[in-house]
Amino acid sequence: MKITKNLITHPITKNDQITRSNPLNPVYDGTLSQFDQILKDKLALNDQVKFSKHAAMRLNSRQIKLSDEQIKKLQVGIEKAEEKGIKDSLVLIDKVALVVNVRSRTVVTALDSSGEKEAIFTNIDGAVIV
Numbered sequence: 001m002k003i004t005k006n007l008i009t010h011p012i013t014k015n016d017q018i019t020r021s022n023p024l025n026p027v028y029d030g031t032l033s034q035f036d037q038i039l040k041d042k043l044a045l046n047d048q049v050k051f052s053k054h055a056a057m058r059l060n061s062r063q064i065k066l067s068d069e070q071i072k073k074l075q076v077g078i079e080k081a082e083e084k085g086i087k088d089s090l091v092l093i094d095k096v097a098l099v100v101n102v103r104s105r106t107v108v109t110a111l112d113s114s115g116e117k118e119a120i121f122t123n124i125d126g127a128v129i130v
Contacts, residue, residue, distance in 0.1 A: 022122055048105065049074055055098075055107040064096055064112050074098065077128040086126030093130050097121070 032040065049058070049071060059066070066074070073093045081089040081102045088108075091098045095113045099107065099121060111119065122129075 047075075049078065049100075050104070050106045052106055052108055055109050058110045060072075062110070062112060064110055066093075066096070070094065070096070073130040074100075074107075077130040078102055081126055081128050083107060086128075088124045090121050090124050091130060092126040092127065099101075099124060 019079070055064040058064075070093050074091060077093065078089070078100055081100070086102055087100050089100050091100050096110060097112070097119065098110045099108045100107055
């Protein structure tokens with residue numbers, strides 16, 4: 001034992017073992033905790049494209065049906081817009097124009113080119129053609 005400025009220290013010998021009751025880096029056993037699983041599920045939901053009530057009404061009234069392939073293209077278009085920092089984007093897929101809020105991944109409105117001779121899009125800061 002050594003006393004230095006009111007501190008008592010014991011020398012560590014070779015035979016002393018230092019153990020932790022709660023390891024800082026636990027061994028990962030390949031399974032997700034309940035919290036991790038819930039977080040993963042919620043993040044997956046955030047990646048899905050949503051349609052506002054207005055957009056759903058427009059798609060229905062204009063008889064626009066989006067196929068699974070077109071939905072995948074829409075997701076790709078949203079990801080590209082997000083990479084470029086676009087907040088509200090016009091996404092053109094085949095002959096369908098969709099205005100999307102990129103951050104919330106929500107389609108705001110939609111129209112196709114069959115009945116429109118001209119169209120004006122406002123409140124967008126970018127366009128993606130997929």
